[in-house]
Amino acid sequence: MRMVTKLVSKSMAKSLHLEENCFLEQFGEGAALQARFNYYPCCQRPDSVLGLKPHSDGTGYTIILQDIEGLQILQNQQWLTVPTVPNALFILMGDQMEIMTNGIFKSPVHRVITNKEKVRTSIAVFYTPEKNKEIGPQDGLVNEERPRLFKHVKDYEIIHWEHYQRGMRALHTAQV
Numbered sequence: 001m002r003m004v005t006k007l008v009s010k011s012m013a014k015s016l017h018l019e020e021n022c023f024l025e026q027f028g029e030g031a032a033l034q035a036r037f038n039y040y041p042c043c044q045r046p047d048s049v050l051g052l053k054p055h056s057d058g059t060g061y062t063i064i065l066q067d068i069e070g071l072q073i074l075q076n077q078q079w080l081t082v083p084t085v086p087n088a089l090f091i092l093m094g095d096q097m098e099i100m101t102n103g104i105f106k107s108p109v110h111r112v113i114t115n116k117e118k119v120r121t122s123i124a125v126f127y128t129p130e131k132n133k134e135i136g137p138q139d140g141l142v143n144e145e146r147p148r149l150f151k152h153v154k155d156y157e158i159i160h161w162e163h164y165q166r167g168m169r170a171l172h173t174a175q176v
């Protein structure tokens with residue numbers, strides 16, 4: 001998984017014409033990788049029961065492997081289903097990547113719906129900056145055309161969790 005995060009972090013930096021290690025440096029040597037194994041049983045009332053409530057992740061980003069469809073992303077007030085691609089990992093931006101890219105990569109609200117016939121399992125690996133490490137918009141992404149949108153933050157996932165439990169987003173707390 002470390003290798004995946006190195007590859008993904010470098011690729012994202014390159015795609016924004018930044019020095020390839022800049023995000024890895026923000027995450028720090030002690031960046032956390034935590035895996036959550038999700039099991040969604042069949043549900044007789046998928047019309048009224050969700051597998052996971054709408055939320056954004058407080059991570060840098062989250063690496064997801066899913067066996068069947070169920071994960072949905074909110075875009076323009078519409079829920080879009082993330083397709084299952086065999087042997088593919090799905091990389092979902094978290095709030096801290098939105099902060100580091102000064103709003104260029106968006107951390108989407110997502111949810112999991114339930115299914116009458118099929119059990120669903122997924123593995124979510126949460127990649128989060130090192131404890132006590134300050135992160136913020138990357139220098140090359142703040143300029144006259146794109147003013148700074150976010151402050152520097154530290155241990156953002158704590159405030160994110162407090163908001164999550166109340167069904168709220170925390171990203172506004174990092175806005176300038």
Ligand SMILES: O=C(O)CCC(=O)C(=O)O
Pocket residue numbers: 036038052057064066071110112122123124
């Ligand atoms: O089960 C999934 O596909 C996504 C899980 C998720 O969004 C989460 O654990 O934060």
Ligand SMILES: [Fe+2]
Pocket residue numbers: 055056057062110
């Ligand atoms: Fe999530």
